[in-house]
Amino acid sequence: MSPSPASESVAWLRLTAASGRHPVFGDPGPLARASLAHPDVALLADLLPHNGDTYTPDLLTPQPGTDAHRRDLIDEQIAQIEAAAQEDLETQVFTYTETHWSRPLRAATRRIAESGRMQRRLANGLARFWRDTLADGWPELRSIIDRDIAHRATAIATHGIGRTLGALHPDVDWAGDAVTLARSRDGEIDVTGRDLVLAPGVLNWSDVVIQVDVPGQFVLYYPAQRIGAGRDRGSGGIVRVVGNTRATLLSDLDTARSTAELATRLGYAPATVSYHLGALHRARLVTKVRDGRYVLYQRTAQATRLLEEAHD
Numbered sequence: 001m002s003p004s005p006a007s008e009s010v011a012w013l014r015l016t017a018a019s020g021r022h023p024v025f026g027d028p029g030p031l032a033r034a035s036l037a038h039p040d041v042a043l044l045a046d047l048l049p050h051n052g053d054t055y056t057p058d059l060l061t062p063q064p065g066t067d068a069h070r071r072d073l074i075d076e077q078i079a080q081i082e083a084a085a086q087e088d089l090e091t092q093v094f095t096y097t098e099t100h101w102s103r104p105l106r107a108a109t110r111r112i113a114e115s116g117r118m119q120r121r122l123a124n125g126l127a128r129f130w131r132d133t134l135a136d137g138w139p140e141l142r143s144i145i146d147r148d149i150a151h152r153a154t155a156i157a158t159h160g161i162g163r164t165l166g167a168l169h170p171d172v173d174w175a176g177d178a179v180t181l182a183r184s185r186d187g188e189i190d191v192t193g194r195d196l197v198l199a200p201g202v203l204n205w206s207d208v209v210i211q212v213d214v215p216g217q218f219v220l221y222y223p224a225q226r227i228g229a230g231r232d233r234g235s236g237g238i239v240r241v242v243g244n245t246r247a248t249l250l251s252d253l254d255t256a257r258s259t260a261e262l263a264t265r266l267g268y269a270p271a272t273v274s275y276h277l278g279a280l281h282r283a284r285l286v287t288k289v290r291d292g293r294y295v296l297y298q299r300t301a302q303a304t305r306l307l308e309e310a311h312d
Helices: 005-017 030-035 038-046 073-082 085-100 107-115 120-135 138-159 159-165 235-241 245-251 257-267 268-283 301-311
Strands: 172-174 180-183 197-201 209-210 219-223 284-289 294-299
Touching: 005 073, 005 120, 005 180, 005 197, 030 120, 030 172, 038 107, 038 235, 073 120, 085 107, 085 120, 085 138, 138 159, 159 172, 159 294, 180 301, 219 301, 235 294, 245 257, 245 268, 245 301, 257 268, 257 294, 268 284
Parallel strands: 197 219
Antiparallel strands: 172 180, 209 219, 284 294
16 A cells, blocks of 8 residues: 555646646646646646546556655656656557547657657656645645555454455455456456555545556555545635645745745745745746845735635
């Protein structure tokens, strides 16, 4: 059982690209949309299913490692994307998308895949989108996932693995010697000898996804329990949209301030403040003007509205 930050990122990016909304967390927000303008993030988004298609290349969501408590789990998954074999990439990007998508792969995307440069660009795109949109808010998502993992671990210890697998989701069942998944297509996959990784999902809720295309990998993504439980959907919206650090910065930018002043007032490292201000500026949530030797930042009217909505 393990979180998959790569899967959460891909789900959030898919919502962003489709101008969709999460049933609990709502609009992905201006930071996510601004990140989509980066060419490597856009390339990653181009490999996600559109308009009712369901297939996502498995290489974009590498199987989480066995040590789920490592703090660099997302870095490990990003490294796996960059290290993906060219043969596996071409099979998934060319053959499987042609089989499962109703749209053709864009010619520009095909050329990048054929060039051998796609793995590095996809890894960079995921890293960029993660930093811009989810890294700051990951503790909230991780707490939901950890609660679900603890619940399933207790259920396994009490009732056994078979009963626990059968209780993950109405579409998932345990037949005594196989995991069965209710789908419109019939098929069997031999996963003998593979580890089964159960990955509770938050941002891809309420989908169930099985991942078996990468040799040796077997991941079952299912919706975590109690997503949004005890959470006021009408409050705290600014944190969900921009993350805790950026929400704190915006709250303190009713008056124009420099990076150094914000770092001193809020106790952050100047480099941290500078990075987050850059992301907020790209999302048009802050303005910046030069005043002598300093660059002063101040929140925009859109950011002020977000703050006001969060307190309504």
